[in-house]
Amino acid sequence: MATQTAEDIERLLDGAATGSRASLARLLSIVERGGERARTLARLAHPRGGSAYNVGITGAPGAGKSTLTNALCTEIRRRGDRVAVLAIDPSSPFTGGAILGDRIRMGDQALDDGVFIRSMATRGHLGGLALATPSAARVLDAVGFPWVVVETVGVGQVEVEIAGSADTCVVVVNPGWGDAVQANKAGLMEIADVFVVNKADRPGAKETRNDLEQMLMLRADRGWTPPVVSAVGTSGDGADAVWDAVQAHRAWLDASGEGTIRRSARIAAELRSIIAVQLAARAALLSAGPRFDEVRDAVIARSVDPWTAVDDVLEASETR
Amino acid sequence: MATQTAEDIERLLDGAATGSRASLARLLSIVERGGERARTLARLAHPRGGSAYNVGITGAPGAGKSTLTNALCTEIRRRGDRVAVLAIDPSSPFTGGAILGDRIRMGDQALDDGVFIRSMATRGHLGGLALATPSAARVLDAVGFPWVVVETVGVGQVEVEIAGSADTCVVVVNPGWGDAVQANKAGLMEIADVFVVNKADRPGAKETRNDLEQMLMLRADRGWTPPVVSAVGTSGDGADAVWDAVQAHRAWLDASGEGTIRRSARIAAELRSIIAVQLAARAALLSAGPRFDEVRDAVIARSVDPWTAVDDVLEASETR
Numbered sequence: 221m222a223t224q225t226a227e228d229i230e231r232l233l234d235g236a237a238t239g240s241r242a243s244l245a246r247l248l249s250i251v252e253r254g255g256e257r258a259r260t261l262a263r264l265a266h267p268r269g270g271s272a273y274n275v276g277i278t279g280a281p282g283a284g285k286s287t288l289t290n291a292l293c294t295e296i297r298r299r300g301d302r303v304a305v306l307a308i309d310p311s312s313p314f315t316g317g318a319i320l321g322d323r324i325r326m327g328d329q330a331l332d333d334g335v336f337i338r339s340m341a342t343r344g345h346l347g348g349l350a351l352a353t354p355s356a357a358r359v360l361d362a363v364g365f366p367w368v369v370v371e372t373v374g375v376g377q378v379e380v381e382i383a384g385s386a387d388t389c390v391v392v393v394n395p396g397w398g399d400a401v402q403a404n405k406a407g408l409m410e411i412a413d414v415f416v417v418n419k420a421d422r423p424g425a426k427e428t429r430n431d432l433e434q435m436l437m438l439r440a441d442r443g444w445t446p447p448v449v450s451a452v453g454t455s456g457d458g459a460d461a462v463w464d465a466v467q468a469h470r471a472w473l474d475a476s477g478e479g480t481i482r483r484s485a486r487i488a489a490e491l492r493s494i495i496a497v498q499l500a501a502r503a504a505l506l507s508a509g510p511r512f513d514e515v516r517d518a519v520i521a522r523s524v525d526p527w528t529a530v531d532d533v534l535e536a537s538e539t540r
Numbered sequence: 541m542a543t544q545t546a547e548d549i550e551r552l553l554d555g556a557a558t559g560s561r562a563s564l565a566r567l568l569s570i571v572e573r574g575g576e577r578a579r580t581l582a583r584l585a586h587p588r589g590g591s592a593y594n595v596g597i598t599g600a601p602g603a604g605k606s607t608l609t610n611a612l613c614t615e616i617r618r619r620g621d622r623v624a625v626l627a628i629d630p631s632s633p634f635t636g637g638a639i640l641g642d643r644i645r646m647g648d649q650a651l652d653d654g655v656f657i658r659s660m661a662t663r664g665h666l667g668g669l670a671l672a673t674p675s676a677a678r679v680l681d682a683v684g685f686p687w688v689v690v691e692t693v694g695v696g697q698v699e700v701e702i703a704g705s706a707d708t709c710v711v712v713v714n715p716g717w718g719d720a721v722q723a724n725k726a727g728l729m730e731i732a733d734v735f736v737v738n739k740a741d742r743p744g745a746k747e748t749r750n751d752l753e754q755m756l757m758l759r760a761d762r763g764w765t766p767p768v769v770s771a772v773g774t775s776g777d778g779a780d781a782v783w784d785a786v787q788a789h790r791a792w793l794d795a796s797g798e799g800t801i802r803r804s805a806r807i808a809a810e811l812r813s814i815i816a817v818q819l820a821a822r823a824a825l826l827s828a829g830p831r832f833d834e835v836r837d838a839v840i841a842r843s844v845d846p847w848t849a850v851d852d853v854l855e856a857s858e859t860r
Contacts, residue, residue, distance in 0.1 A: 259847045266845035487846070488836050492827040494850040499819040507812040516808050525586035526807070527579045530814040538858040 229261050233268065236363035239333060244363060248338055251355045262355055269361035275466055276386030278374040278411075280402060283392040284418040287453030288462070289371050293335050295459040296367060302334040304365040306356050308349060308372045308382065336365065349378050350493045354486070374408050384411030385486045387479065388469045390462065391446075392416045393432070395424035400431035409435055412446045414465040420450035420458065444472050506533050549581050553588065556683035559653060564683060568658055571675045582675055589681035595786055596706030598694040598731075600722060603712040604738045607773030608782070609691050613655045615779040616687055622654040624685040626676050628669060628692045628702065656685065669698050670813045674806070694728050704731030705806045707799065708789045710782065711766075712736045713752065715744035720751035729755055732766045734785045740770035740778065764792050826853050 229250070235243030247265075250257050277292075279285050289305055296303045340356055353370060360368045370386060372379040383389050391412035393399045403409055417428050432448050447465045451458030473479030506512065515529045524532070549570070555563030567585075570577050597612075599605050609625055616623045660676055673690060680688045690706060692699040703709050711732035713719045723729055737748050752768050767785045771778030793799030826832065835849045844852070 262847050263845045266839075267842050270842055484836065484840060487839050488832075490846055491832070491836055491839065491850060491853075492823075494846055495826050495853065496820075496823045498850055498854060499823045500816075503812075503816045503819045506815050512808075512811070516804065516811055519586075519807050519811065520804060522587050522590055525583045526810055526814055527582050530811060530818055533811075533815065534818060 225257060226260050226264065229257070229264055233264060233359075233362060236359075237268075241333075241336065244336060244359075245338070247359050247363075248340065248356055251352060251359060252340060254352070258355065262358060265358050265362035268363075269358055272357070272361035272365055272368045273470060274357060274386040274388075275367065275369045276383035276389040276411075277369060277371045277392065278380065278383035278389065278408065279392030279418075280394075280399075280406070281373050281375065283374075283394050284453045285371050285373075285392050288392055288416060288418050288451060288459070289369060289453075291451070291453050291456040291459040292369065292463060293337075294456060295463045297332060297334050299463070301367055302365055303367040303369060304336040304360040305338065305369045305371060306353065306360070307337065307339045308353060308370065308379070336360070349382055351490070351497060353382050354490045374403070374406050377407075380407050380411060381489075385482075385489060387473060387482060388413045388466050390414045390416055390466065392418045393428060394419050395422045395428045400428055400435060403432075404435055409439065413444065413469045414462065415446050415448040416458075416462055417448060417450045418453050421452050421455075425450060443476055443478070444469065502537065506537055511536065545577060546580050546584065549577070549584055553584060553679075553682060556679075557588075561653075561656065564656060564679075565658070567679050567683075568660065568676055571672060571679060572660060574672070578675060582678060585678050585682035588683075589678055592677070592681035592685055592688045593790060594677060594706040594708075595687065595689045596703035596709040596731075597689060597691045597712065598700065598703035598709065598728065599712030599738075600714075600719075600726070601693050601695065603694075603714050604773045605691050605693070605712050608712055608736060608738050608771060608779070609689060609773075611771070611773050611776040611779040612689065612783060613657075614776060615783045617654050619783070621687055622685055623687040623689060624656040624680040625658065625689045625691060626673065626680070627657065627659045628673060628690065628699070656680070669702055671810070671817060673702050674810045694723070694726050697727075700727050700731060701809075705802075705809060707793060707802060708733045708786050710734045710736055710786065712738045713748060714739050715742045715748045720748055720755060723752075724755055729759065733764065733789045734782065735766050735768040736778075736782055737768060737770045738773050741772050741775075745770060763796055763798070764789065822857065826857055831856065 229247070232243045232247050236247055247261060250261050277285055277289055286307065289307070293303055293305065338356075340352065349372075353372075357368050357370060370382065372383050374380055374383065374391070383391075389411045391403060391408045391414070393403050393408075393415065395417060403412075415432050417425050417432070419425075429448050429450070436445060436448075447468070449458060449461045449465050451462055453459075470479075473482065511533065515524070515533055518524045519526050519529050549567070552563045552567050556567055567581060570581050597605050597609055606627065609627070613623055613625065658676075660672065669692075673692075677688050677690060690702065692703050694700055694703065694711070703711075709731045711723060711728045711734070713723050713728075713735065715737060723732075735752050737745050737752070739745075749768050749770070756765060756768075767788070769778060769781045769785050771782055773779075790799075793802065831853065835844070835853055838844045839846050839849050
């Protein structure tokens with residue numbers, strides 16, 4: 221049975237690698253559902269990957285991240301590359317939101333085999349976004365996408381961390397007084413490798429650029445100063461400049477050795493998430509059942525103290 | 541060395557059991573600091589206990605919990621019993637706040653050997669209030685206090701749960717429009733075994749009683765309907781009626797068998813907290829160090845996938 225599942229998943233990976241969008245969609249659904257099949261998928265996908273480059277795109281709600289992402293996809297295609305987009309929507313349940321999202325997002329990219337866009341809903345996923353996102357990115361890497369774009373809303377620590385753990389993190393702000401300040405407050409200034417002033421055809425774009433550049437001067441020198449690029453997602457203006465900035469950052473990561481450090485930190489963070497999830501799952505398992513009740517009764521009868529009782533529970537679970 | 545510590549702690553327990561307040565204060569400091577000595581203390585204290593009755597007192601900030609607790613202590617002493625009070629102050633660091641609290645609280649009880657009052661600060665305690673409170677209550681039980689009163693502010697899930705897990709939970713409200721509604725919102729209606737309308741000499745006491753009684757009619761029947769008692773903590777008026785209500789609830793717990801169920805649930809909750817803390821500590825330990833770095837590098841090199849890598853880390857830690 222387990223072998224059959226592994227064979228099924230290998231077949232889906234082979235299918236997705238040769239262009240089957242249906243196979244890829246099924247693989248990402250396995251990731252979303254989590255559990256044993258998702259683990260098998262991670263095990264089989266991991267050795268196939270290693271060549272994708274991750275780009276995080278984040279910013280406040282309404283900053284125009286999706287339209288900018290669409291414009292970037294068009295630009296990436298123009299340059300001849302294939303790209304996969306994960307739009308993380310933590311507020312949606314597994315289905316519904318994600319399906320609706322896919323339809324809304326399809327637009328002009330829908331019929332192009334070189335672009336794959338998936339709205340991922342992770343509410344209820346054990347380990348949450350912090351685990352589901354790298355798992356999904358791993359699958360897209362494994363089936364051969366050279367660029368994996370992860371779009372998250374820049375609100376909430378986990379979302380900001382996910383965007384910041386990409387190889388290149390693009391932070392999207394809008395013209396207008398205080399937008400740069402808000403980005404700073406949300407921790408986005410810290411994680412930005414490239415700033416995009418989106419909707420740059422609106423009043424105040426120049427002031428926002430100035431705000432960002434001034435704030436960047438206060439940031440500790442890390443050998444890379446995030447460029448500030450103007451764009452208009454809806455028209456596609458500036459998408460080429462944004463993508464040039466991403467490429468420049470990638471070249472710097474390679475030349476400086478920072479890329480290796482960042483990738484290592486990303487894997488370490490994922491491993492820590494998995495360790496925490498596995499031990500929390502074990503805690504839940506040990507906190508109920510006949511063995512737990514037995515130990516509780518022994519504590520109540522004062523034949524054992526609670527700490528020693530828990531030691532016994534943990535030891536028994538390990539030698540089983 | 542460990543034996544010596546255990547001997548020291550046994551000596552402190554013996555001292556506290558024969559009335560040494562200094563020994564008792566040192567024992568509670570061991571609980572506050574946590575760690576190996578706190579575990580040893582739990583191990584040694586647990587078999588000595590089992591006869592104390594826990595009373596939780598909670599309510600909104602400013603409801604007059606401390607003055608009511610003082611009045612109850614006077615009443616308990618009048619009836620010839622000894623009593624220990626733990627005033628939980630989660631906002632204070634280990635020292636400072638707690639020490640100040642002890643001084644403020646001393647007042648008329650300070651010179652009476654039959655009353656022991658301790659402000660416990662637990663910020664930074666591994667496992668927090670949920671672990672520190674039962675540990676401290678265990679020590680007070682072990683050294684022979686028949687009544688252990690735990691006073692928590694009724695704000696925050698953990699604080700409310702701690703009060704609710706006592707044998708009898710006294711919820712303090714004040715006269716005035718909406719106070720009963722606030723108590724309901726904070727989850728206090730659910731955990732109350734006895735209601736006290738404190739500061740009952742102020743206008744609106746009767747209306748608050750009515751509000752509470754109406755809300756109680758909406759509560760599911762559990763075989764016990766919380767009485768609503770009026771009191772004035774500052775003068776001591778009504779303290780005798782409050783204590784009578786606590787005694788009546790205790791008699792009902794004994795007669796109905798609910799007392800055993802409640803005590804069992806309390807021990808189970810403590811065991812779950814300890815399991816969670818122990819496994820979280822293990823997660824932190826496994827998430828750093830040479831072994832972790834080795835595994836991370838293997839995942840980066842794609843010789844192992846992250847889930848299998850974590851399995852290896854967990855297994856290695858168990859057979860060590």
